């Protein structure tokens with residue numbers, strides 16, 4: 001703050017001009033999208049973007065004429081389950097890497113990390129074969145099972161668990177807490193900021209999946225939102241752009257909620273006193 | 277709950293041998309203090325008693341039962357860690373209750389114990405706060421309350437006061453002492469602060485150089501230290517240790533420094549070379565002309581009720597003397613330093629030997 005206050009006026013102006021330009025670049029498309037979602041498709045088609053025929057009709061239409069609710073429900077279900085599963089499995093494997101002593105712990109962890117180097121796209125074909133062989137195509141499972149855990153989540157939580165003071169484990173040993181009690185009553189609450197971060201990350205990752213659901217779902221009953229949007233656009237012979245914009249806006253809302261809530265927790269946790 | 281250590285040994289690995297032949301008996305209800313310089317293995321010893329660190333060799337017994345293989349929980353003790361180990365996500369009340377709940381005490385029992393413990397450490401008003409909303413001293417007291425609330429009879433504390441400021445430390449010292457007496461706890465207390473050891477302990481164990489140097493009451497340790505290390509560890513300012521020789525003419529006579537002082541013994545001096553230890557308040561200093569003097573003043577420090585005089589003997593040895601009241605010396609003023617009646621004698625290995633000084637001083 002002090003630094004900013006001490007800056008000379010011209011430099012300050014320059015800074016703000018730059019910031020405003022960047023903000024416009026970043027927010028611009030988003031705002032245009034939001035704006036067009038309020039306009040009748042006729043105006044959009046004519047390129048009359050400054051029209052004043054603003055209404056929420058597109059939104060009402062979206063809910064009434066398209067399976068957007070079904071898509072939202074699918075995505076919510078898939079993302080929630082994926083998030084919960086990732087939190088449980090990643091925290092448990094991270095716990096094992098930090099608090100259990102077993103042979104080959106280091107090697108196993110390196111193997112774990114190595115899987116992070118592999119982009120998901122490279123795994124798509126074998127994954128697809130597996131899912132197909134298991135008869136899971138076009139089910140929720142197809143979109144959840146491959147993402148039940150993540151090497152990144154384990155890695156991130158392991159780093160966080162390693163920061164815990166040894167004395168907490170020792171105090172728990174003296175109180176006679178078993179591994180599961182220690183995990184559940186101390187490790188999880190102690191690291192809740194990391195867990196929330198991972199949860200938000202996992203949720204958004206699942207919510208924004210596109211490639212994988214495109215390959216594994218064929219019906220609206222299981223299709224998540226991102227693919228749903230694409231479907232809407234390709235199904236309609238006459239593209240109702242206003243309505244498609246409205247659905248896109250609806251789809252973004254959960255993402256914004258997750259980010260805002262997550263940020264709130266993240267801030268509150270930053271200055272939490274640790275042990276001493 | 278008595279604790280007994282028999283020839284306990286700890287090697288972390290081939291190179292790091294930390295403790296050897298540590299033996300001690302701690303009686304029920306005793307305030308037992310372990311002192312020693314940093315890195316001498318105090319925490320290691322405490323953690324071995326708690327069962328957090330395995331023992332390389334020897335035996336730890338609690339109530340006459342060998343507990344070497346027993347997990348920490350089964351040893352029925354509590355531990356106050358140097359950094360408190362509070363759970364930041366729990367309130368003060370829940371922090372204190374945590375262990376009790378984990379031990380599955382009944383709800384009313386937990387309520388009673390926690391409330392009493394918080395009352396005892398004066399934290400009732402803070403029971404809903406989180407640890408981060410407390411001062412260092414208050415956190416310290418939460419850690420103490422956990423030990424107080426526990427139903428265990430043995431309490432281990434690892435330098436619990438080292439993070440506190442001087443005044444708070446004095447107050448907490450008294451609080452811990454009172455609590456221990458009131459609850460009849462068997463308390464093993466680790467510190468590197470000799471004042472804490474002297475003021476609180478029933479018995480003190482002095483550790484250094486992998487070995488127990490001495491175990492005894494504060495008075496024994498101060499008055500009859502087993503060796504030079506113990507003598508130097510206790511008492512401020514530090515004890516003066518001076519080289520001494522058997523006089524060529526009189527085998528009962530010791531000359532200190534280069535004949536700066538003489539000490540007559542009741543018995544024959546057992547070796548050609550000795551070292552004597554004199555507490556700073558056992559030295560007397562008088563002004564003398566340069567013919568008579570055996571030292572010069574280097575520096576004085578006035579502390580209000582006493583004055584510390586730093587002087588150099590003609591032999592070049594430095595001595596510290598504590599004189600009552602305010603005493604003024606000029607720099608390099610010649611003085612005569614004389615030893616009082618309480619002297620300690622050490623052989624060349626630093627072990628104390630029992631010799632007595634003859635009453636009349638032949639100066």
Ligand SMILES: Nc1ncnc2c1ncn2[C@@H]1O[C@H](COP(=O)(O)OP(=O)(O)OP(=O)(O)O)[C@@H](O)[C@H]1O
Pocket residue numbers: 288289292294312313314315316317318319320321468
């Ligand atoms: N886990 C460990 N592995 C190897 N060496 C260790 C380990 N823990 C302690 N040591 C070594 O053992 C010695 C004693 O350590 P310890 O912590 O018991 O000292 P301390 O007397 O408690 O010191 P302080 O007063 O500084 O706390 C030290 O030299 C330390 O380096």
Ligand SMILES: [Mg+2]
Pocket residue numbers: 318319320434
């Ligand atoms: Mg220590």
